[in-house]
Structure formats: structure tokens, C-alpha cells
Amino acid sequence: xxxxxxxxxxxxxxxxxxxxxxxxxxxxxxxxxxxxxxxxxxxxxxxxxxxxxxxxxxxxxxxxxxxxxxxxxxxxxxxxxxxxxxxxxxxxxxxxxxxxxxxxxxxxxxxxxxxxxxxxxxxxxxxxxxxxxxxxxxxxxxxxxxxxxxxxxxxxxxxxxxxxxxxxxxxxxxxxxxxxxxxxxxxxxxxxxxxxxxxxxxxxxxxxxxxxxxxxxxxxxxxxxxxxxxxxxxxxxxxxxxxxxxxxxxxxxxxxxxxxxxxxxxxxxxxxxxxxxxxxxxxxx
Amino acid sequence: xxxxxxxxxxxxxxxxxxxxxxxxxxxxxxxxxxxxxxxxxxxxxxxxxxxxxxxxxxxxxxxxxxxxxxxxxxxxxxxxxxxxxxxxxxxxxxxxxxxxxxxxxxxxxxxxxxxxxxxxxxxxxxxxxxxxxxxxxxxxxxxxxxxxxxxxxxxxxxxxxxxxxxxxxxxxxxxxxxxxxxxxxxxxxxxxxxxxxxxxxxxxxxxxxxxxxxxxxxxxxxxxxxxxxxxxxxxxxxxxxxxxxxxxxxxxxxxxxxxxxxxxxxxxxxxxxxxxxxxxxxxxx
DNA sequence: CACAATTACGAGGGTCGTAAAAATG
DNA sequence: CATTTTTACGACCCTCGTAATTGTG
Numbered sequence: 198x199x200x201x202x203x204x205x206x207x208x209x210x211x212x213x214x215x216x217x218x219x220x221x222x223x224x225x226x227x228x229x230x231x232x233x234x235x236x237x238x239x240x241x242x243x244x245x246x247x248x249x250x251x252x253x254x255x256x257x258x259x260x261x262x263x264x265x266x267x268x269x270x271x272x273x274x275x276x277x278x279x280x281x282x283x284x285x286x287x288x289x290x291x292x293x294x295x296x297x298x299x300x301x302x303x304x305x306x307x308x309x310x311x312x313x314x315x316x317x318x319x320x321x322x323x324x325x326x327x328x329x330x331x332x333x334x335x336x337x338x339x340x341x342x343x344x345x346x347x348x349x350x351x352x353x354x355x356x357x358x359x360x361x362x363x364x365x366x367x368x369x370x371x372x373x374x375x376x377x378x379x380x381x382x383x384x385x386x387x388x389x390x391x392x393x394x395x396x397x398x399x400x401x402x403x404x405x406x407x408x409x410x411x412x413x414x415x416x417x418x419x420x421x422x423x424x425x426x427x428x429x430x431x432x433x434x435x436x437x438x439x440x441x442x443x444x445x446x447x448x449x450x451x452x453x454x455x456x457x458x459x460x461x462x463x464x465x466x467x468x469x470x471x472x473x474x475x476x477x478x479x480x481x482x
Numbered sequence: 483x484x485x486x487x488x489x490x491x492x493x494x495x496x497x498x499x500x501x502x503x504x505x506x507x508x509x510x511x512x513x514x515x516x517x518x519x520x521x522x523x524x525x526x527x528x529x530x531x532x533x534x535x536x537x538x539x540x541x542x543x544x545x546x547x548x549x550x551x552x553x554x555x556x557x558x559x560x561x562x563x564x565x566x567x568x569x570x571x572x573x574x575x576x577x578x579x580x581x582x583x584x585x586x587x588x589x590x591x592x593x594x595x596x597x598x599x600x601x602x603x604x605x606x607x608x609x610x611x612x613x614x615x616x617x618x619x620x621x622x623x624x625x626x627x628x629x630x631x632x633x634x635x636x637x638x639x640x641x642x643x644x645x646x647x648x649x650x651x652x653x654x655x656x657x658x659x660x661x662x663x664x665x666x667x668x669x670x671x672x673x674x675x676x677x678x679x680x681x682x683x684x685x686x687x688x689x690x691x692x693x694x695x696x697x698x699x700x701x702x703x704x705x706x707x708x709x710x711x712x713x714x715x716x717x718x719x720x721x722x723x724x725x726x727x728x729x730x731x732x733x734x735x736x737x738x739x740x741x742x743x744x745x746x747x748x749x750x751x752x753x754x755x756x757x758x759x760x761x762x763x764x765x766x767x
Numbered sequence: 768c769a770c771a772a773t774t775a776c777g778a779g780g781g782t783c784g785t786a787a788a789a790a791t792g
Numbered sequence: 793c794a795t796t797t798t799t800a801c802g803a804c805c806c807t808c809g810t811a812a813t814t815g816t817g
Contacts (some may be wrong), residue, residue, distance in 0.1 A: 198558070201486055215797090217796065226784050226785080228783085229782070229784070230798095231797065231798060235798090241562060242566060243565055243566055243569040244569070248798095249797090250791070250798085252797075254792095257572060258565060261565055262561065265564065266561070268561075269557050271548070272553060276553075280543060280546055280550065282541070284528040284543045287543060346780085376585065391610065397817080407792080446650055501771075511809050511810080512771080512772075512807090513773070513774080514807070517773090517808090518807085533773095534772090535814065535815045536770075536771045536772055536814080537772075669777095695806050700774090
């Protein structure tokens with residue numbers, strides 16, 4: 198049987214027209230290519246070229262062979278691509294969430310529980326997440342509620358408590374807790390990629406939010422500006438306190454959500470270590 | 483890029499289940515196959531097998547790769563087949579005729595005029611021949627008439643004259659010529675594969691034909707039996723006289739046909755040597 | 768202990784590149 | 793005379809098979 202490399206050489210000749218230029222393109226010597234093509238003809242038992250002493254051109258049979266060769270090479274490249282893609286999907290857990298906070302909990306958990314697995318994360322809207330879960334685009338989705346569905350399994354991952362973050366000199370700094378309506382009307386710093394937390398802007402209509410979509414830039418602003426901002430128990434747990442900022446609980450139920458993982462029942466077995474661990478953690482909290 | 487041989491090895495593993503048995507099937511050693519598969523994995527950058535110390539089994543990615551590999555191997559085999567077939571068709575002239583006689587004229591002519599070309603011959607009915615010519619199943623068809631069609635070119639190939647062949651002792655042996663009706667009522671030897679000559683049986687309804695479909699057996703019968711049979715000028719010209727048989731012309735126009743080659747106009751150029759030669763021959767005859 | 772897979776290693780074949788030859792416009 | 797293809801030839805790489813190793817049922 199001839200080999201793929203020979204088919205590639207054949208198509209190179211078809212493209213370049215001469216053995217020499219094709220050889221150059223293929224980074225081999227002219228004689229090497231000449232011989233290789235002769236061998237292909239020999240293996241097929243068919244003449245593919247019209248040969249005069251210092252010129253070769255594809256004959257009709259050669260033209261046909263080139264067509265087939267292109268197809269086969271395409272199929273081979275397609276195989277490589279699809280196999281790699283499939284392999285990657287086998288080694289990554291794709292997580293979708295309605296908010297960034299739960300990622301802080303889940304990512305280290307997954308890395309610890311599933312060795313050699315990489316995690317891909319995405320924030321999206323609830324309906325997109327649910328559809329993505331059924332379409333196998335996500336292996337896990339995280340919502341602030343439980344979706345009842347016979348094909349799904351849900352379990353509690355964590356709670357997040359939004360905190361008001363202010364400099365010590367700020368008038369609100371001495372409060373033990375606040376309500377959203379108490380702080381509405383301020384000028385606040387707000388990080389953009391916060392998923393469903395965005396709806397807080399609908400509640401705090403009088404507040405002037407200064408948005409920043411770069412995380413590092415946002416943190417820099419928080420450190421240097423005297424303006425209030427939001428943080429949460431999860432942020433502090435995983436990224437630590439910010440110096441010279443005081444965090445004050447916010448009482449409203451809407452900013453103290455519980456997050457639930459949802460998975461397909463068919464993935465229950467594969468993800469069982471996660472479920473077990475999460476249930477344990479929920480009991481501790 | 484991996485090579486086709488490696489894909490064949492992969493499918494062999496999928497079929498046989500173990501490296502050893504697959505290696506045996508492929509007529510290579512176990513270590514050679516083992517290494518070759520490792521190399522395939524390396525080139526794909528993907529694990530295809532679950533390996534325990536003395537066992538390897540295809541994993542899901544491997545299963546997928548096998549699917550693709552089978553497809554690619556099939557495509558490659560298909561390419562070989564189709565290219566060979568096409569090449570063969572490029573080097574054979576396919577001739578259809580309503581009778582066998584003209585082949586005796588045409589075959590040596592084609593062999594002489596077209597170097598390296600082989601000739602395939604087939605006897606068939608007129609309407610099948612005409613359809614076959616338009617469908618490119620035949621490059622040349624031979625009929626006992628001229629078909630007028632703007633896409634076709636016709637030229638005379640030869641004439642055939644049916645002769646009565648009898649032993650010298652036969653009552654008809656002294657005749658200079660005969661008519662079909664004079665000889666109707668005899669018992670005659672008849673070779674089966676004679677194309678349109680078969681219609682002679684409709685004219686000679688009183689004759690008892692002893693048919694023989696093996697050419698050698700028929701000739702043996704002619705030599706050894708005292709029964710009359712048919713021959714023709716073309717038979718005698720190319721195969722020589724049969725000893726101890728006398729050939730007598732038959733006057734009826736129906737058994738002295740002229741044969742005309744018909745070709746597609748698009749093939750006129752390629753077949754021009756034949757046309758030229760035939761026209762010359764016609765003038766001689 | 769038979770059987771399976773992998774590793775080690777030396778031999779051999781095949782393919783490569785350089786050089787040379789032959790031909791063409 | 794530059795360009796192109798093919799042949800000749802020696803070097804080297806790569807793959808093969810044998811043998812040894814490790815592990816399993």
C-alpha cells in the first residue's frame with residue numbers, strides 16, 4: 198500500500214507543476230521526490246505522468262488520482278482534528294454558571310477530585326445554561342435555584358453572601374450590617390463580569406456605578422479609590438481580604454443566594470466524587 | 483503525519499483485540515506493532531489505549547479513531563480501484579458488433595494502429611450497441627447499415643460474404659453458387675455465437691441446425707462430419723481454409739452484408755488513424 | 768507457567784542528499 | 793546556459809526482529 202505522504206507529494210506536484218518546486222515546498226530534494234512519485238506509480242501499477250526528458254505532466258489518470266488524493270488527505274486531517282477534539286472533551290469538565298463566585302469553590306474541588314482533568318468555565322444566562330446542559334455543552338451548570346427535571350440531578354454547592362466593601366473612613370464603615378436601600382444613591386465601583394449579580398443595578402436605580410471589565414484594573418481601583426464596592430464571603434475566602442477595606446454584610450435575601458450544581462443523571466456516576474464531597478461540605482457550612 | 487499503514491495496524495488491533503494476534507495477522511513482530519501504535523498515539527498527541535501492564539484496550543478516543551481509520555482505508559482502497567479502472571479504460575478500445583466477422587478485420591488493425599492499446603470485443607443487438615455507443619460503453623460499434631446521427635461518424639469497414647461449406651463428396655459441391663432456398667431442408671452444423679446471422683434461422687425454416695457453442699468443438703465437428711456448414715470470406719481470410727471442405731458463394735443479398743463502424747464525433751480525432759486506414763481499405767476492396 | 772506488552776539492542780533495508788548525466792528551450 | 797528530470801552512489805536513519813524484562817491470571 199502507498200502511504201499518505203506519497204499522496205501529499207502527488208498533490209504538491211499538481212499544485213506546483215514541477216518536481217523541483219514541489220520538492221522545495223515539501224523540504225526534500227528533487228531526486229527524492231522524483232523517486233517517491235515513481236514508487237507511487239509502481240505501487241498503483243499505473244502511469245500518472247506523461248514524461249518527456251526534462252518535463253513531467255500529470256496525465257488524465259494522474260488528474261483523477263490527485264482528486265482522490267486530496268479527498269483522502271482531507272479525511273486524514275479531519276480524523277486528526279476530530280480525534281483530538283474528542284480526546285480533549287474527554288479530559289475537560291465544562292462548567293457553566295450564572296455567577297462567578299461558585300467557580301472559586303468548584304475549580305479547586307474539581308482539580309483535586311479528578312486527576313489530569315482540566316476545567317473550562319463560562320458565565321451565562323439561566324436559560325442558555327439549561328439548554329447547554331441538555332446539549333452536552335456543559336457537564337455541570339450552577340444556578341441559584343433547583344431545577345426539577347427527571348433527567349437531572351441537583352445538589353447544593355455553596356452559599357454566597359454579598360458584602361459592602363468600604364474604606365475605614367467611610368460613614369457606613371461602623372455599621373454591623375446594611376440593607377440595599379440604605380446604600381442606594383452612592384457612587385460605587387462595579388466589576389462587569391458578575392453574571393446574574395448584574396440585576397442588582399435594577400434594584401439600586403439611584404446608584405452611580407463606575408464599571409470596570411478588567412479584573413486587575415478593578416482591584417487597583419478598589420485599593421486606591423475611597424469609593425464603596427461589593428465583595429463576598431467567597432471572594433474573601435479564596436482571594437483574601439483587601440487591605441484598608443471593611444466588609445459589611447448586606448441583609449437582603451436577594452444578595453445571599455445558595456448555588457446548586459445541576460448535572461445530567463447519565464453523568465452522575467462519573468461525577469460522584471464531586472457530589473459526595475459537596476454534600477459533606479454543605480453539612481459543614 | 484501518520485501513515486496509512488499505521489491506520490491499518492490500528493484497525494487490526496480493533497479486530498483482533500491483542501497486539502500479539504494483530505501482529506501475527508499483519509506478519510510483523512509483536513514489538514514492532516507495539517512501537518508503531520505508540521508512535522501513532524504520539525503523532526496524534528492523544529492516548530488511544532488504556533494500558534495495564536499486560537493488556538491494552540482501545541479507549542473511547544481509540545474507538546473513534548478506528549472508525550475514522552476504517553473510512554480512510556476504504557477511501558484509499560477505493561482510490562486504487564478507481565484509478566486502475568480508469569487507466570485501463572484509457573488503454574482499451576471497446577468495440578461492439580452485430581456479428582463476429584468484423585472483429586477479424588478490426589482487431590489486428592487496432593493493434594497495429596494503436597500501440598499499447600488492448601481491445602475488448604462484444605457482440606450485441608443493434609439497439610443495445612447504439613445505446614452503448616452514446617453511453618461510452620463502446621468506443622466503436624459495427625452495424626450492417628449506416629445510422630444517420632449528427633453526433634456520430636460512420637465509415638465502411640468491410641464486406642462479409644457468407645459461404646456454404648460442404649465436403650467434396652456433397653451433392654452441392656459442384657455448384658458455382660447457391661441460393662438459400664436451394665439449401666433449405668438440409669441438416670447443418672451451426673456455431674452459436676454469430677450475432678445477427680442468427681436471423682438466418684428464420685429464413686431457413688426447414689433446415690435442421692445442429693448448434694454448438696464451443697468454437698473448437700464446432701471446428702472439430704466441421705472437419706469430421708460430412709454435414710454442410712457456413713463460413714465466410716472473412717473467416718477464410720483470417721483463419722484459413724478448412725481441409726477437405728469446399729466453399730460455395732451464396733447469392734442472396736441478405737447474407738452479403740457491408741459492415742460500417744460508428745463512432746462518437748468527439749472520438750474522431752483519437753481514432754483518425756483507423757478512419758484513414760479503413761477508407762483506404764474500402765477503396766482497395 | 769503460559770501469555771501479553773514493553774524495553775533493549777544490534778542488523779539490515781530503505782530513503783535521503785549530493786553529484787553526475789542527459790535533455791530542452 | 794539555466795532549468796528540469798533521472799540515475800548513481802554512499803551515508804545514515806529508522807524500523808524490524810530477537811532476546812530479555814515485567815507483569816498477570
